[in-house]
Amino acid sequence: MSKLADVLQKDESDLRADWIKEQLAAVRRRDLMSDVELQTQSTELLKSIANAARNGNITDVNGPEWATVRERLTDISASRARQGFTPEETAAFVFSLKQPLFMRLRADLSKDPAAMFTELWNATVLLDKLGLMTFAAYLKTKEQLIAKQAEEMLELSTPVVKLWQGIVAIPLIGTLDSNRTQVVMESLLSTIVATNSKVAIIDITGVPAVDTLVAQHLIKTITAAKLMGAECILSGIRPQIAQTIVHLGINLSDVITKASLADALAVALQKTGKTVVKLDKQNAKAAEKKDGVDARQAGDRKGA
Amino acid sequence: MERIPILRMGSFLLVTIQVDMHDQLAMTLQDDLTNAIAKHESRGVLIDISSLEIVDSFIGRMLANISGMARILDAQTVLVGMQPAVAITLVELGMSMPGVRTALNVEAGMDLLRELVTANRTESGDDDSEV
Numbered sequence: 029m030s031k032l033a034d035v036l037q038k039d040e041s042d043l044r045a046d047w048i049k050e051q052l053a054a055v056r057r058r059d060l061m062s063d064v065e066l067q068t069q070s071t072e073l074l075k076s077i078a079n080a081a082r083n084g085n086i087t088d089v090n091g092p093e094w095a096t097v098r099e100r101l102t103d104i105s106a107s108r109a110r111q112g113f114t115p116e117e118t119a120a121f122v123f124s125l126k127q128p129l130f131m132r133l134r135a136d137l138s139k140d141p142a143a144m145f146t147e148l149w150n151a152t153v154l155l156d157k158l159g160l161m162t163f164a165a166y167l168k169t170k171e172q173l174i175a176k177q178a179e180e181m182l183e184l185s186t187p188v189v190k191l192w193q194g195i196v197a198i199p200l201i202g203t204l205d206s207n208r209t210q211v212v213m214e215s216l217l218s219t220i221v222a223t224n225s226k227v228a229i230i231d232i233t234g235v236p237a238v239d240t241l242v243a244q245h246l247i248k249t250i251t252a253a254k255l256m257g258a259e260c261i262l263s264g265i266r267p268q269i270a271q272t273i274v275h276l277g278i279n280l281s282d283v284i285t286k287a288s289l290a291d292a293l294a295v296a297l298q299k300t301g302k303t304v305v306k307l308d309k310q311n312a313k314a315a316e317k318k319d320g321v322d323a324r325q326a327g328d329r330k331g332a
Numbered sequence: 333m334e335r336i337p338i339l340r341m342g343s344f345l346l347v348t349i350q351v352d353m354h355d356q357l358a359m360t361l362q363d364d365l366t367n368a369i370a371k372h373e374s375r376g377v378l379i380d381i382s383s384l385e386i387v388d389s390f391i392g393r394m395l396a397n398i399s400g401m402a403r404i405l406d407a408q409t410v411l412v413g414m415q416p417a418v419a420i421t422l423v424e425l426g427m428s429m430p431g432v433r434t435a436l437n438v439e440a441g442m443d444l445l446r447e448l449v450t451a452n453r454t455e456s457g458d459d460d461s462e463v
Contacts, residue, residue, distance in 0.1 A: 217420065255414050255429060257437075
């Protein structure tokens with residue numbers, strides 16, 4: 029058994045006390061984590077490190093004896109990442125064990141400099157590896173968080189709204205890339221099926237720029253909708269975008285295009301056999317008395 | 333041998349594809365359908381593919397071909413109920429099926445078919461029989 033494992037075993041409680049003191053000195057984040065929690069985590073980790081050091085190779089943290097340590101450390105780092113600790117604070121958790129451990133080794137091996145050097149070196153290697161592991165776990169958690177948010181944003185950014193019986197619209201906001209277009213296409217097509225809509229309006233008012241790729245994506249979506257038996261209207265084309273489209277030589281002649289969503293809705297209503305009429309004064313008063321749903325149904329009947 | 337049933341409804345033919353199409357089945361359907369159009373002197377064909385979940389370029393082309401053949405035999409074809417995934421696949425395969433008419437469901441497809449056949453009759457001045 030190496031001296032390091034011996035020290036870890038023998039002075040566990042002292043080490044732990046010193047370590048926690050170091051940690052508290054290095055990082056004061058009582059707002060994020062209670063002292064009790066810190067103590068529990070430190071105790072558990074130190075115990076599993078001592079166990080692993082006794083049974084396995086002291087510097088081979090990938091060995092089977094170190095599995096518990098790896099697991100604990102990964103859990104702790106992940107939870108700290110979620111709690112909002114900074115990378116430095118998370119790394120300091122492991123690195124602050126260095127000083128107490130080195131002090132113990134120096135006290136125990138002061139008569140044998142060569143042995144002290146070996147043990148110190150082993151301790152350094154071990155703690156560095158554990159530190160790296162901490163950081164890797166921290167980063168992984170953060171990356172997962174980013175990936176999840178990106179995914180959520182993708183879904184948030186593509187709502188399909190029902191404008192009228194048989195008419196849906198999808199207002200696109202932000203840059204269109206392949207991933208997003210795929211989501212747009214899928215949600216639009218499934219909404220067309222779900223709502224039995226004959227006309228779909230794609231509004232690109234919020235799309236900052238249209239290049240050949242974006243245009244190709246749009247044409248693909250429109251063609252797919254057509255194959256399913258729905259008609260697409262492209263609306264919200266700004267003057268600059270109209271210029272770009274023509275300069276790029278993109279052929280949108282098969283697609284109905286309108287400048288504004290209002291124009292597109294008018295065409296859509298016409299295509300579904302409806303029209304919007306202005307109420308005269310008497311009718312307007314009567315319509316006001318009814319609630320919104322009734323008014324809409326009346327409008328439907330009138331149009332049909 | 334497995335066959336896709338072709339139902340006759342007046343001057344229209346109704347084909348519902350309920351199984352996964354394989355190439356031989358598609359060829360048989362093409363044969364059967366063209367024969368049926370000729371035999372019954374049908375004016376319209378409605379193909380319901382709402383249960384079709386997998387397509388490849390061959391099936392896509394076959395559907396376009398059937399539509400073309402029917403047109404030569406003086407029948408209009410409407411393809412109804414295409415699933416979103418199927419539509420996306422066909423578009424990604426580069427098949428936009430320009431000559432094929434589509435509708436959301438059988439009901440809308442029937443309306444479209446009637447409309448088309450009526451328009452066709454009026455155009456050709458052939459108004460000796462009611463649809």
